[in-house]
Amino acid sequence: MAAEQKPNLSVWTRPRRTREQPALSRAQIVAEAVRLLDADGLDTLSMRNLGARLGAGATSLYRHVANKDELIELVVDEVYGEIEIPDPDADWRAGATACAHSMRAVILRHPWLASVLGQVGLSYLGPNVMRLNDRMLGVYLAAGFDLPEADQALSVVAAYVIGISTSEAAWLTTLARSGQDEAEWADRLRETAVLAMAPYPRLAELTALYAGQDQPREDRFDYGLRRVLDGLAARLG
Structure with a gap:
C-alpha cells in the first residue's frame, strides 16, 4: 500500500503549480489581498471576498493558493x-x-x-x-x-x-x-x-x-x- 501522503504545512513547502491561469496570477492575488487587508482589516479577508474584488470566482484563487492560511503567508512575505x-x-x-x-x-x-x-x-x-x-x-x-x-x-x-x-x-x-x-x-x-x-x-x-x-x-x-x-x-x- 502506498505510503500516506503528509499534508503540506505551508505554501512554502509544497511544489508550486507550473500551469497558471493566464488571466490571474499569484502576484495579482497577493497584491489585491494586501489592498483588501489595508482597507477593511483581517476579518473581511476570505477567498470569496477576494475573488469578487478580482472579478473571479473563489475556485480561480484555489488554483494558486490552497486556503486562507496560505494566502496570509504570502501577504506577510509580500509586506x-x-x-x-x-x-x-x-x-x-x-x-x-x-x-x-x-x-x-x-x-x-x-x-x-x-x-x-x-x-x-x-x-x-x-x-x-x-x-x-x-x-x-x-x-x-x-x-x-x-x-x-x-x-x-x-x-x-x-x-x-x-x-x-x-x-x-x-x-x-x-x-x-x-x-x-x-x-x-x-x-x-x-x-x-x-x-x-x-x-x-x-x-x-x-x-x-x-x-x-x-x-x-x-x-x-x-x-x-x-x-x-x-x-x-x-x-x-
Whole structure:
C-alpha cells in the first residue's frame, strides 16, 4: 500500500503549480489581498471576498493558493519586502536602527500584520523574510556577535519593534474609527484623565508635567529602541 501522503504545512513547502491561469496570477492575488487587508482589516479577508474584488470566482484563487492560511503567508512575505534592508558594511547600530524604524513603518501601514505573525503556517520561510533575517544576522556578526548571539540580538530587536508597533497600530486604528485626530482625542479625554489619575500621586504629577505638550510616538519608539541597542552594545564590551 502506498505510503500516506503528509499534508503540506505551508505554501512554502509544497511544489508550486507550473500551469497558471493566464488571466490571474499569484502576484495579482497577493497584491489585491494586501489592498483588501489595508482597507477593511483581517476579518473581511476570505477567498470569496477576494475573488469578487478580482472579478473571479473563489475556485480561480484555489488554483494558486490552497486556503486562507496560505494566502496570509504570502501577504506577510509580500509586506516584509517593504522593510529596508541595511547595507551589510554599515555600522551595526545604524543598520539595526534603520531596519527597526522601517519595520515599524510597515506595521503602521499594514496594521493587520502583527496580528497574524506566527499564527499560520511557516511565514518565516518566505523569501523576503529570509532575506531580511539573513542580512541582519550579517550585520550583527560584523559587529562582533557570534552566530547564536546574533540570532538572539535579531530576535530581541524584532520583538521590541513588533510589540510596541502593534499597540501603536491598534491605537491608530481606534483613532481612525473615531473620526478624530490625536489632538482632538487628547482634548476630549484630558478632563476625564485628570480626574481618574488624581488619587495616584505619581500619575497625577506625570499628567501635570505633560499637560499641553505633545509626546511624539516616534520619540517613544526611538527611546525604547536606543535602550535595547544599548544593552546589545554592552554585550560587545
